[in-house]
Amino acid sequence: MSDILVDRSREGVAVVTINRPHRRNACDFEAWTDLKAAFADLDRDPKVRLAVLTGAGGAFCAGDDIVAFSAVRDDVERAEIYRKRIQEAYAAVQQAAFPVIAAISGVCVGGGCSLAMCCDFRVGDASARVGVPVAKLGLVYPTIQLQRLAWLIGASNARRWLFEAGIYDIEESYRVGFIDALTEGDVVEAALEFGRDMSARAPLSIAGSKAQMNAILAGHVDAQRQALDALVDEADKSEDFREAAAAFAAKRTPRFLGR
Structure with a gap:
């Protein structure tokens, strides 16, 4: 066990x-x-x-x-x-x-x-x-x-x-x-x-921000630049970003799915 x-x-x-x-x-x-x-x-x-x-x-x-x-x-x-x-x-x-x-x-x-x-x-x-x-x-x-x-x-x-x-x-x-x-x-x-x-927040946003913070504090930003930029790009193109925008316009709470 x-x-x-x-x-x-x-x-x-x-x-x-x-x-x-x-x-x-x-x-x-x-x-x-x-x-x-x-x-x-x-x-x-x-x-x-x-x-x-x-x-x-x-x-x-x-x-x-x-x-x-x-x-x-x-x-x-x-x-x-x-x-x-x-x-x-x-x-x-x-x-x-x-x-x-x-x-x-x-x-x-x-x-x-x-x-x-x-x-x-x-x-x-x-x-x-x-x-x-x-x-x-x-x-x-x-x-x-x-x-x-x-x-x-x-x-x-x-x-x-x-x-x-x-x-x-x-x-x-x-x-x-x-x-x-x-x-x-x-x-x-x-x-x-x-x-x-x-x-309750957007999972892709948190995952990306956490990876960025870890890299910044470890001094690994330059070595991980490509991967970190990819996380930013992924969030920009995500369904969650579109959902957040729609929720804001409709004055409702967004439902994030992590994609």
């Missing part, structure tokens, strides 16, 4: 849950693999307009399962495959064509913090604890993850978080911009509400 649960009971919405509460939702190789597959499957479904990523049992994700990785650490080839799979899981979340919102309770540290940063937005409750304590472990944070951290909270805050190696509460995480919205209620329901209006 997979440790990654996907709930599709709400129309157009998926709630993806890391279900390893015995490890505070730290992921082993199989969980990273299933997380990658879950988001790849959702990305292939044009009916999906929004996804929420969360963890079971009061924790978001404690990162990689150290015990599981220790079993392959001394095997160079297997360790590299393991590390690559983690990055592939991150990429599947970040590159999904629809908005992805992290619903964060409890620990969100290390690789869990990286996973949350691959989401488009982060909603947290009072129990959330966020950090990248690599300086307590004698490690160096992967450069791509540090790049994401600096995008979100700024270079000075990123340096402080890394050098202090702290675990920060919801107030600090919100203050620096890591958390986009706070809730005193159910964090998944709050994330769904946060994304409600987004799920």
